[in-house]
Amino acid sequence: MTDHRIVVVGAGFGGLETVYRLRGVNARITLVDRRNHHLFQPLLYQVATASLATSEIAWPIRYLLRGRKDVTTLLGTVIGVDPVAKRVQLDDGQALPYDTLVLATGAGHAYFGHDEWEPFAPGLKTLEDATTIRRRILTAFERAEATSDAGERAALLNFVVIGAGPTGVELAGTIAEMARSTLPDDFRNIDTRKARVVLVEAGSRVLSNFPEDLSAYAQRSLEKLGVEVALGRAVSECSAEGVVYGDTRLPARTIIWAAGVRASPAAEWLGVAADRAGRLQVNPDLTVPGHPDIFAVGDTVNIAAPDGSPVPGIAPAAKQEGRYVANAIKQRLRGETPAPFRYRHDGSLAQIGKHLAVIDFGRFRLRGALAWWIWGIAHIYFLIGLRNRLAVALNWLWIHTLDQRGARLITQGRAVLDRVRKRGMDEAA
Ligand SMILES: Cc1cc2nc3c(=O)[nH]c(=O)nc-3n(C[C@H](O)[C@H](O)[C@H](O)COP(=O)(O)OP(=O)(O)OC[C@H]3O[C@@H](n4cnc5c(N)ncnc54)[C@H](O)[C@@H]3O)c2cc1C
Numbered sequence: 001m002t003d004h005r006i007v008v009v010g011a012g013f014g015g016l017e018t019v020y021r022l023r024g025v026n027a028r029i030t031l032v033d034r035r036n037h038h039l040f041q042p043l044l045y046q047v048a049t050a051s052l053a054t055s056e057i058a059w060p061i062r063y064l065l066r067g068r069k070d071v072t073t074l075l076g077t078v079i080g081v082d083p084v085a086k087r088v089q090l091d092d093g094q095a096l097p098y099d100t101l102v103l104a105t106g107a108g109h110a111y112f113g114h115d116e117w118e119p120f121a122p123g124l125k126t127l128e129d130a131t132t133i134r135r136r137i138l139t140a141f142e143r144a145e146a147t148s149d150a151g152e153r154a155a156l157l158n159f160v161v162i163g164a165g166p167t168g169v170e171l172a173g174t175i176a177e178m179a180r181s182t183l184p185d186d187f188r189n190i191d192t193r194k195a196r197v198v199l200v201e202a203g204s205r206v207l208s209n210f211p212e213d214l215s216a217y218a219q220r221s222l223e224k225l226g227v228e229v230a231l232g233r234a235v236s237e238c239s240a241e242g243v244v245y246g247d248t249r250l251p252a253r254t255i256i257w258a259a260g261v262r263a264s265p266a267a268e269w270l271g272v273a274a275d276r277a278g279r280l281q282v283n284p285d286l287t288v289p290g291h292p293d294i295f296a297v298g299d300t301v302n303i304a305a306p307d308g309s310p311v312p313g314i315a316p317a318a319k320q321e322g323r324y325v326a327n328a329i330k331q332r333l334r335g336e337t338p339a340p341f342r343y344r345h346d347g348s349l350a351q352i353g354k355h356l357a358v359i360d361f362g363r364f365r366l367r368g369a370l371a372w373w374i375w376g377i378a379h380i381y382f383l384i385g386l387r388n389r390l391a392v393a394l395n396w397l398w399i400h401t402l403d404q405r406g407a408r409l410i411t412q413g414r415a416v417l418d419r420v421r422k423r424g425m426d427e428a429a
Contacts, residue, residue, distance in 0.1 A: 014298030017322030163259030
């Protein structure tokens with residue numbers, strides 16, 4: 001083995017694929033992530049809506065790479081990069097030297113200059129976010145059952161999802177299904193079917209990255225599930241009291257943010273150009289301009305597809321980039337020059353409800369039950385490990401035949417809940 005040191009930061013779709021594809025390279029690889037698990041984000045909303053358990057969509061990174069003696073896995077948070085000394089800086093004061101660096105640190109939520117909304121309208125990005133949202137949804141039904149105050153009960157049974165991209169649509173559709181199909185028999189004082197689920201979108205249609213006919217179908221399907229779709233209305237306030245969108249003020253105790261993303265600070269670490277969402281502008285070979293030994297992949301980069309459109313922030317794109325970078329590193333170590341990266345778009349998928357989905361394969365579009373089956377099979381296929389595939393398939397079978405959602409657990413207890421709520425109110429005051 002040579003002394004060449006490859007450091008990969010981030011074990012999401014892009015970083016993990018890079019490490020997988022570096023198998024056999026003549027180098028020492030270190031993979032750093034601030035979490036100990038790789039997360040399958042496309043099914044996070046199912047944890048947030050009590051359909052799946054956390055362990056069904058996340059895997060310890062160390063376990064995934066247990067057979068790779070050439071890879072050292074480190075739990076650590078990167079806070080900077082010194083490209084002159086060629087070191088990655090960790091928050092515990094350590095520095096990791098590298099010869100080749102791959103930044104795959106993904107993206108987080110963007111509140112468009114209103115970070116103060118976050119305590120009231122959490123976004124969905126991590127397992128903690130998903131269990132927080134799950135707790136808020138389930139607790140709202142519990143508190144509505146217990147209260148005798150009609151106004152408070154109405155606010156508790158108003159659920160607002162902000163942003164009608166795939167995550168917003170999936171969340172709103174599933175919350176409406178829970179309220180109408182899963183929960184009614186479990187409560188005595190409230191009729192959960194009367195819960196209002198409102199999907200607020202500043203743009204003119206839901207699923208705006210899909211063709212218009214699929215957007216219209218998705219909106220009709222959501223409305224049939226009981227979701228109120230409010231289009232063309234930007235949110236101007238989120239607080240402990242509720243939400244204001246357009247000229248509507250809606251008291252609501254559960255607000256979920258699915259409206260915007262911001263790239264990780266990788267561009268700031270290097271002091272290089274970024275777009276408005278903070279994504280690094282990379283060269284055609286995915287290296288960072290001025291830093292030929294630093295690659296960047298996934299949601300933290302901005303690069304154009306062959307047709308000139310931006311490569312979308314989706315898992316297959318991050319994996320394609322990871323695969324490309326691994327091959328590029330191998331080629332360079334052999335003294336070859338890699339050809340530029342070319343993105344291939346295989347399609348877009350979104351679930352709307354239990355048996356409904358839309359799929360856009362370009363010339364070929366699908367909607368309804370068949371699309372849902374393809375969506376389901378694709379997601380099960382991309383999960384890691386037979387046990388998780390079987391567990392998810394079994395859970396879905398249960399949900400679809402019996403309307404039972406097995407992960408309806410309120411965790412972190414009432415004390416934490418009260419603290420979170422009080423903190424939110426203090427911050428709002
Ligand atoms: C709710 C949701 C639903 C989605 N649904 C879909 C879908 O249906 N289909 C689809 O294709 N895509 C979907 N996506 C998008 C997809 O998940 C992303 O495009 C993909 O995860 C990007 O991969 P990545 O490797 O760039 O980043 P990520 O997968 O986000 O991985 C980034 C990694 O970097 C680590 N990290 C970040 N900062 C640091 C740091 N400073 N130090 C150390 N480690 C760090 C993180 O812990 C994480 O493990 C969804 C995303 C979300 C949030």
